[in-house]
Amino acid sequence: MKVKISLGNTKMGKIPSVSLPPIKSCGNCEACAKHCYAKRKYIQYPVVKAAYDNNYELATNNREQYFNDIREYLKKNKPKYFRWHVAGDILDLEYLFEMNRIATEFKKTKFLCFTKMHNIVNEFLEYNELPINLKIFYSAWLNERILTPKGVSMARTVNKNDLEHYTGFKCEGNCEQCGFCFEAKNGSTVIFEMH
Secondary structure, three states: OOOOOEOOEOOOEOOOEEOOOOOOOOOOOOOOHHHOHHHHHHHHOHHHHHHHHHHHHHHHHOHHHHHHHHHHHHHHHOOOEEEEOOOOOOOOHHHHHHHHHHHHHOOOOEEEEEEOOHHHHHHHHHHOOOOOOEEEEEEEEOOOOOOOOOOOEEEEEEOHHHHHHOOOEEOOOOHHHHOHHHHOOOOOEEEEEOO
């Protein structure tokens, strides 16, 4: 069993990513679970479900292999961008430490993670810094109010009709061509329409 790396999707373009099952691997998702876009794909496509479940099995029961498989992929393919968790989220503090180590090892790749696990990132940042090539965005749902520590950006999902009420970069899709979130300055805000 090896980690399954996605080679992209219609929204991101050809940007590789690793994902885990939605909701089951997402702490702090009470507000967004009902409208989770990843849940629909997880249920609808058996191949997607199998890949995410496979990755979760490795991440929880053979974490060393999970991260080594990701390292192997990065070493072989040298992607410009890599996304953590199109579905799923940071599992715990040690998981975040390993994400950090990988970003430090692969300086030429820019890594991106949207997370609702703010408490884990806050704990990490008490005594550590994120490498410049690992961008973390705190996910916020609709009018949810959260504080971001220095160096962490904000990603907010809003209703389509409410876009004009929020300040920030409005995502239009295709990360491969845009790259805003991967290249964002610390403290940036990106706004996503709910879909």
